[in-house]
Amino acid sequence: MKYYKTSLLQLIGPLLALLLSFLIGGIFIFFVGRDPILVYERFFSQTLGNAYGMSQVLFKATPLMFTGLCVALSFRAGLFNIGAEGQLIIGTFLTAWVGFTFNSLPALVLIPFCLIAGILGGAFWGAIPGVLKAKFGAHEVINTIMMNFIAAALVSYLVINVYAVPATIHTPQISPASELPRLDFLVDSLRGSPANVSVFLALTASIFCYYFLWKTRWGYELRALGLSRSASEYAGINIGQRTIMTLALSGGIAGLVGSNFVMGYKHYFELGFSEGIGYIGIAVALLAKNHPLGIILTAVFFGILEYGTLTIGTFVPKELSNILQAIVILFVLITSKLINWWIRQLQALTAIGNVHA
């Protein structure tokens, strides 16, 4: 009996959860007086049926990859980082600030500068609860949540009182040199779609996180810390330092959200643009079982949900999207527990079989 092969079995859990939640979603659609089959047909044909729909899905998925990775990295180190929201707000604002402040720089300099500003902003915002945890033992859940409020308040002060274009809640436009190209330069039919090359940055970030976790020393230490604190201590891992590092790295990745929204789409920072991407990132990470490559898939899935509910907006209320997302998360949690229990039963049975054999 090869026990480790059971991880394949565990994939069934999320798939089953999806099926079940769409089934229940269908019941809701039925109750608001629509034909579930027609609604789902439109839902899927508008999102996955053509290139334009798919690009919209990718546009929605891109920031979720960043925030999902942010949450997953922390999770792997045993840290519950609820602060992706705050980290991405600070990072995104800094990206925009660099973009409209240093507007004389050429693209080759300004684009990396904007991205690095986003990373550093998010990293700084993540490192603060890291330091508080490492030095004073303050719990990261509370502190990351508090940092979200501070970030929102700070940035809204800066935008409204210092940088806003009069009569708006957004900053000036960033320099054209810092804009990222849209995907329509590749495929002509994507004209009008906000999808831009930051999706490649998100994919790179996922692959980076995968290599980081499994092929590097820091990643190894981070995973050890998440799995067993006492064994990490035994192995001489500097737990405080790694806690700060993990939260900073997580925040840095969340800080890249600005590449999509600011550099690739609106070309300015606008208050309230995030609409809770940081929190949805928790669900994205959870559904992917904190695996960086799995996050690509789950982020796309949430992208489908988000854009799909826009396309059926004339038939069913927008709240349905939220309900569907919530149902998915609940079902994944339940089925993964059930599947694990089922695997244990199987293993117990085979173990007994081996003894008698």
Next chain:
Amino acid sequence: MPAVEMHNITKRFGIIKANDAVDFSVDKGEIHALVGENGAGKTTLMKILYGMYQPNEGKIFINNRQETVSSPAIAIAKGIGMVHQHFMLIPTLTVTENIVLGNEPTLRFDLIDLRRAQQELQKLTETYHLIVDLQAKVETLSVGMQQRVEILKMLYRNADILILDEPTAVLTPQEVEELFNTLSHFKNQCKTIILITHKLSEVMAISDRVTVMRHGQVVACVETKLTNQVELARMMVGKEMEGVIVGGNPFISHPVVVVEQLAAMNDKKLSALHDVSFTISEGEILGIAAIEGNGQAELVQVIAGLRKIAQGSIKVNNQVLNDSNRRTLIAHIPEDRTHRGLVLDFTVAENLILGRHYEPQYSKRFLFHQQTIVQFAETMIQEHDIRPRDKDLVMRHLSGGNQQKTIVARELSKNAPVIIAHQPTRGLDIGATEFVHTALLSERDHGKAILLVSSDLTELLTLADRIAVMYEGHIVTVLNAKDTSERELGMYMTGVIKKVA
């Protein structure tokens, strides 16, 4: 008249018999000591009486009536109470709340009648001279006071037969004295007391009779006044040694490890080690013999860098041990192999570099050298016969023996001059035990300085060159393994002989 009689009790855990046809009887109104080494089966027997375990065979009589004690709730109903080694109290609740928990006097609408509880408890504390601040929160109380709360909890539930599992292990000498006063008082009130312990001085001081257990069986049941500590110690550890297997006369040269006047605190911030000094030479195994909780765990943790030194120094090859040189100087086979020594959800290969992952052959700056790691894992699996032979298997699925082999392979291949082995064979089968023993002896022959902490005296006498005995945080004596016996060690370990060498 017997208050408790247990007949022919057998309890198996897998293939191990924790209790093997045990007969045990306690008279009403007596203080009965139950002694034996770690793993002799004392606690198992008492957990059976308290309904926490079900025996595979045997009968239990309480006050001359046969009973099936299928749960602690039933035991409590039959008048049995137990104070566990680890207290079962809720720190943020008050003493009163803790005592009445699960048995609260109520007013209408199920409101808790705390005032009535308080009055009843006040009466109880006066009857038994057990003074505790009933309003105080448990977290503010000393360990001795918390124990008193546990005892009150039993009395509140009308227990007549009180089981105390190593009650003095956590107490200061003064607290021990108070506890013994309380117990004598209980005896006068015709309560029956069973005292699990391995401190023989306490047995002599307070008990009426004593039952000795060894390897799951009852060796003897004697009246305390008809025996003495020396005889009890001999009965506890059993027969004299029957010849040492491994001769090996190591060439003892310059000391590699020099420990001077070491002191450290335990987790409760109480002194756990004081004035500990010893040396280990090149090619020598120094054994540490001690009953659990006498400072040996803290000693290992201090050397391994997992606990702060309060005083004194540790030198290896004339360098003071610090966090940076410790990684190369010390190899450590820890006591808690599943939580300390391994990350159970890592693969075998990942576990084989745990604590060595920073070494340049495995990682250059950030990236791991995947190939070296794979090669190293495959070599180790081959050389040490770690089964199944699969470096990508998750450690959780390996047997205890193979988990320990992984740790031993990793630590010994580090080629550090000093090796600490803490309970390296506990719970292992014969094959894996032999593997560990052979590995340690071969390291000794290669000139390593080895500290071997074990509760298995046979193992110490077989492997060690010298044996230091620890008692209450001191080294009481250092004996040549060739010239001593389990019996002599037992007497030092139980504090019968307190001469400081």
